Amino acid sequence: xxxxxxxxxxxxxxxxxxxxxxxxxxxxxxxxxxxxxxxxxxxxxxxxxxxxxxxxxxxxxxxxxxxxxxxxxxxxxxxxxxxxxxxxxxxxxxxxxxxxxxxxxxxxxxxxxxxxxxxxxxxxxxxxxxxxxxxxxxxxxxxxxxxxxxxxxxxxxxxxxxxxxxxxxxxxxxxxxxxxxxxxxxxxxxxxxxxxxxxxxxxxxxxxxxxxxxxxxxxxxxxx
Numbered sequence: 001x002x003x004x005x006x007x008x009x010x011x012x013x014x015x016x017x018x019x020x021x022x023x024x025x026x027x028x029x030x031x032x033x034x035x036x037x038x039x040x041x042x043x044x045x046x047x048x049x050x051x052x053x054x055x056x057x058x059x060x061x062x063x064x065x066x067x068x069x070x071x072x073x074x075x076x077x078x079x080x081x082x083x084x085x086x087x088x089x090x091x092x093x094x095x096x097x098x099x100x101x102x103x104x105x106x107x108x109x110x111x112x113x114x115x116x117x118x119x120x121x122x123x124x125x126x127x128x129x130x131x132x133x134x135x136x137x138x139x140x141x142x143x144x145x146x147x148x149x150x151x152x153x154x155x156x157x158x159x160x161x162x163x164x165x166x167x168x169x170x171x172x173x174x175x176x177x178x179x180x181x182x183x184x185x186x187x188x189x190x191x192x193x194x195x196x197x198x199x200x201x202x203x204x205x206x207x208x209x210x211x212x213x214x215x216x217x218x219x220x221x222x223x224x
Contacts, residue, residue, distance in 0.1 A: 044067070052213065056203050057205070062220075064158075064200070068221065071218075078211070079147070079211065083142070084141060087204070088137060095201035104128045105190050106189050110186070112182060146174070152171070154167060161197065173187065
């Protein structure tokens with residue numbers, strides 16, 4: 001067996017796995033940036049914030065003309081107060097004011113753990129018609145230790161100074177009703193910010209109490 005073959009054989013375990021010591025600073029470990037042609041996926045992480053008894057989570061940078069659309073991901077968003085609704089609002093002045101006019105639609109599908117109650121309906125109580133207030137993305141979320149909401153909100157071309165700004169949200173929440181027990185609620189919210197000014201900040205909070213825990217991450221969607 002030649003020297004090269006012996007070196008290669010000594011770098012492979014009996015299970016056929018290349019040992020870490022065989023990958024040296026002339027190969028993988030020396031890579032500090034991906035080449036221009038490498039595919040990193042459609043979503044580019046811009047920033048991420050973790051709540052800790054936070055009154056709100058605000059993103060006042062990162063929404064600009066770099067991408068045509070942006071996605072926020074909600075991970076284990078847990079309310080400090082029982083029966084609070086998770087909601088958001090938008091700003092055109094960098095977060096000094098969150099009061100952009102919005103028209104929205106909401107519908108939901110739900111099912112309780114006891115398998116005794118199901119529904120698919122339009123939720124007119126939570127839509128807005130040229131309203132400047134906060135848009136609810138959920139119903140009343142429980143604050144038991146395991147209750148939380150997860151999902152996404154996508155906003156399209158927020159930096160446009162020509163068009164209104166469309167957005168879509170899909171979340172799943174855990175909800176508890178003392179009369180009929182725990183529910184899984186799948187909620188869909190869509191609409192548009194009725195402004196031709198650029199949207200450059202967004203805030204998330206609960207209708208009452210703090211965001212006790214959870215992560216919100218902002219991603220840019222790569223242009224096609």
